[in-house]
Amino acid sequence: MSVLSSFVWSVADTLRGPYAEAEYGSVILPFTVLRRLECVMAQHREAMAEIVSQYQGEQQRRTHLKIKTRTEDSAGLSFWTTSDYTLEKALQDPDNLAANLIDYVGGFSANLDVFKSFDFESVIRTLDARDRLAQVTRHFERIDLSPDAVSNADMGDLFENLIYRFAESANDGAGQFYTPRDVVRLLVDLVYAEDTEALRERGTVRSIYDPTVGTGGMLTVADEHLHGLNPDASTALFGQEINPRTYAICKADLLIKGQDPSNVRQGDTLVVDRFDDRRFDYVLSNPPFGTDWKAVETQVKNEHARGGHGRFAPGVPAIGDAAMLFLLHVASKMRDVDDAGRGGKAGIVLNGSPLFNGGAGSGPSDIRGHMLENDLVEAIVALPNDMFYNTGIATYLWILSNAKPDDRVGRVRLIDGTGLGSKLHKSVGSKRVEISKKHRKAIVRAFAGTANEDDETKVAVKVFANQDFAYWTVTVERPLQLRFECTPETIGEVAEHKVLGKIGGLVQALEAFGDEPYLNREKFNRELADHLRKHKLNLTAPQRKALWQTIGVHDQTADICQHTSGVHKGEPEPDPALRDTENVPFGWGGYPKAHDALEATAQAYFDAEVKPHVDNAWIDWSKIKTGYEIPFTRHFYTYEPPRPLEEIDADLNRVVSEILHLLREVEA
Incomplete structure (x- = not known):
């Protein structure tokens, strides 16, 4: 080729x-x-x-x-x-x-x-x-x-290789349209893995869709793989592509294969779904990494605002990375589960950020929550670095399903394939590693649960419940305790305040107030108000608040400030500067991994981990948020102890000796 x-x-x-x-x-x-x-x-x-x-x-x-x-x-x-x-x-x-x-x-x-x-x-x-x-x-x-x-597959490779060369020569994001064939084959194998027997049945008809179709490489591999299982199978290939040149190549390629040319359509998938009325047996996608969605912000947020009727209803990520928008779109395009229990499957290539970016209550966290709470994530496979032509960053394959086998309901398999890559004899752009056929089969066995101890290639697999990735962010408050003194320093801060500094006579009145320390806010405000009235100064409520906030400094010996009105009247007022948060995982302390276990779990965590260190703290239950994170790397981290000091000292002595030897040669 x-x-x-x-x-x-x-x-x-x-x-x-x-x-x-x-x-x-x-x-x-x-x-x-x-x-x-x-x-x-x-x-x-x-x-x-x-x-x-x-x-x-x-x-x-x-x-x-x-x-x-x-x-x-x-x-x-x-x-x-x-x-x-x-x-x-x-x-x-x-x-x-x-x-x-x-x-x-x-x-x-x-x-x-x-x-x-x-x-x-x-x-x-x-x-x-x-x-x-x-x-x-x-x-x-x-x-x-x-x-x-x-062959058709080789022709697809040729088109994509030419596009890669074209983009490289134009310095125009070389590789963004090119998904390496070893990655595509692995993705297709994983998506088909549990359907192999069903695909061999007579009269098999399947639809395959790629919303970022490029030149159609994924569709070609998926189509040929399916016909390799069942030569008599009937397939319908669908794709949408934003780039006019790659769209043209894909459409021509589908025509040559005898597919319906109207099944490939041009347009930005995030702006408008050209197959809005269709769902598919298989969805495959390799969306561009790290691209922003600023140009389509209005359309995406409008669809998000439509509530449960839009693809992006679960949430929107940060404007700088559209990856999770494509993840939501791919999940929305899987066919509904039929009476026989057969639904849709999907595979998407993503970088690492969708696993963990965004805290509880953020768009990315809510999207992860949507995927996990609806039991759509079947597996995530970590690939070796340097697998792609335009980036060497960590990449992952997400395998989705809306009709998991009974033994996988409510569970996610994390598969670590980072150590399986084979070095290429000659790198192509940033691609220096490929997944060999042997390694591909080992990953598929790990995914299907058919790996055994006799396998030559071992792949690390860990199985988690969906709720293992859920947590609550609990806001911990501490009381507001302030000391008030009209010292030259605090009066200087009042003079520089953008609002208080404009009130004529205020600084002079404060200088005449005296520098006696007050440990009670109500007493300070009352006596200061009397003093200011004598100086013909009547401050508004916002001005009075700004004044005591500017003069007051934290002091643990001071009286606790209390709310003076509203539903919290008489209760301690929190100090925003001392506010903290704690992430409490579902199931902490043996409590049930369930949303309704929030109060018991959070209170037990607070009593054990917070209260012994800060006895006057409390939980603000109104600020609790639910978050979701998939810390893939942490689950497969292997501790490597540091080298012994004797070994380090020996290396240092050797290096020092070499330096001294070189210096003597220079002096000679």
Whole structure:
């Protein structure tokens, strides 16, 4: 594949000069698509011409052509061209090459509108004007991209490799459209793992959807894997893509496979779900890592505000990372559970932040809570670092299901595959590691629960209840205790206060009040008010509050300040500066892992962990929040004791000796 990709890309040598590197892809990609279509149509040209001459309607032509060209290995063609041209024939009339190619591309059936996304007619005219059209056309005419020479899977690899090269040469986020095939195969294997026997049944029909479809690589692998299990299975592939070029490639690829081209649609998945009325058997996605959603903030928040009717009703993450929005979307697209108990499954590639970012009550925590409380998370697999072309960060595969087997209901499997990667002989971008077939099978066995002690490759697995990841954030208050003294320092703070400093005569009145310390707020306020009235100063309630807050300093020997009005009248007033929070996990101290165990669990935790150290503290029950966190790394952490001091000393002595030896050589 790398040889073929290099040969296709070598046309860049022809483009160098009249074209900047960033423009190479705009020429190479549409010509590659055209050549692939031409090679697929080659053996069916006569049947195509016959159908086109015999039938006038698009639907009639599509139906009869598909029947006419169907074979044991192919679902048949559902596209055609009314033009007699091929690249070879167009080259035979060099003076009219541009017009010939435009006629060729313009003759394709209406369902093959992908060349509009490439603005291919403009590309042809520009090549012609820059005197490069004949050379480029001749280059592609020599490449054999027939299905016998290049399979659909290999063609998908070729497209994505070309896009990777294009993005890299343009310095435009190389790799963001490219999901390494070893990652895709592992994701597909995990999603299919528990359905293998069902997929082998006669009459199997499955739908597969990718909301960030790119060039369709995940759909291709999933489709071929399913047909490897059951050659007679019927699949319907669906995808949505925001980028017009990758959308065009994916649509052409689905047409070649005999799929319905209307099943791939263009648009931003976060803004509008082009398949709003559809749910699917399998959902696969590798959304872009670490991208913000500022451009679609209004639409996302509007959908969130729709309550239970929107994909994003459970919560919205921080504006800087859209990963959890895609997670919610993927979960929403799994088909409903039917009467036989079969529902949908999904697999999504995410970075580490969705596991833990955001505290209790935040959008990310609420999203995790939605996934766990609805028992949608079946497993999370940690991949080795350096698996992707554009990033070396930690990545995870989330496997979702809305119809778990009975023995997995209410549970999540965490699988640590970080130590399984094999080093590549030559890195590609940031990708230095791949998951081999042996390691992939070991991870799938760990997921399916079929691993045993005799397995050559061991994979660490830990099973948790959903509620193991839940906790309460409990707000602990301590009483407000203040000492009040009108010292030069505190009066200076009043003078600098943005509100109090503007009250004429206040500073002079405070200077005349004296510097006697007060340990009771009510007494201080009462006597100070009398003093200020004598100086003809009548402060408003907000001004009086600002004054005692500015002068007062914390003093544990002072009287406790109490609420003077409202429902809490007579109760201790909390000191915001001493406010603290404690995270209390569900099930702490042997209490039930349940929401209704909040009061007993939190009180027991407070009595054991807080009260002995701060005896005048209390829980503010109105501020308690429920949070969810999946501390994956912590659960698989292995303690490594520090080296013995003797060993460290020996190393230091050795290094010192080497330095002294080098210094003596310099002095000599």
